[in-house]
Amino acid sequence: MSFDKSVHLSEDQLLMAIVEESDLPISLREHLFTCPKCRADKVRFEQKLTQVGRMAKYYTPPSKQRILLPESEPRSFYLWFRGQQAAFGLALTVAMLILVVWWTAPFKITPEGGVEITAREMQEAESLMTEISILAENALPTVYLDIIGESYTGFDEEFMQFIIPSINKEPQSYDPGTKGVMPC
């Protein structure tokens, strides 16, 4: 025997060996491997711990309850989606294809006479926009415009001259470029 018989593992070292034998220093592991006393002490302590587990199990009453689960299955959207990935991929490809064809060749896929239909629709849209513009300018019918005095729009040059006189030759304001007359 290569170990010193008088130096057995201490109680704490035995506990360390029970927790994880491979964590012991190599010299102690070798001693434990070859010393019958230390080996027996370790086994005895381990048996007590095993007995704790055994008695705990023995002194536990059996469960009388049956586990009840809800009817719905535990299928998350994520898992459902993963299961349908191929179908989703195909649907997406088809949708993309349709979009690409639609945008690149809008007139090619219209039925026969599609161009004329489109031109007529454009004309209708234009006349509608003209109507809207007129309405926006004169929102009220003429009779109501008369009542509120808005119907007359025939302001002539003389009238406008009276309301806003034109800037003539005589300066009426300060002009830094000329030494002039300051208004009184």
Place this chain on the structure above:
Amino acid sequence: MPLSDQEKHNSKAMETASQVTALVNQARAGSKSAFEQLVDLFHEDIFRMVYYRTRARMDAEDITQEIFLNAFKSLSKLKKVEQFRIWLFKIGLNRIRDFYRKKRVRSIFGAYSDDDNIDQSDTTNNDQPEALNNLMKHEFWKHIGLLLEKLSRMEREVFLLRFMDHLNIREISQVLKSSESSVKTHLYRALQKFRKESELINLLKEEVTSQ
């Protein structure tokens, strides 16, 4: 040489590992019957795990039901299917924590007494061998209770998971989200305290010699 409980457990665990993985995958794909088979496989382990921590059969049954229901509803959140058992233990410990939290609140308002729920079943049985068995049972849980009271929360959990629930160091570290070295340190300290419980150890000695 007969196999120890731990060895039997390990070999059983290895045998069922692939079966469990297959069942978990089926359950995740929507099979309720696969999940029911998982319940059959782990019901006893989980019920016992809860009972060790509550020492009340009815509470343990209710909490076990909650654990499996919780697992059933959130199975899609399980990242590693091979860790289903570990995951059940995690859910279990959380539910037990919730149970004690609620119990504390109820006791503050005087609606709950600690003695209300401790398993008193069979204690009134006068049949002699049965009465002796019940006495032993009572003594065993009393001394286990005394030991656990002397352990810190982490030491207690590590001790229970290792020697009563038969999880290995790595599994315990996964359940408790702690490092393996931390688990070992707490286990070592728990064993130091266990060693000093002479009455419990004598009780185990009696049981060893009587069996």
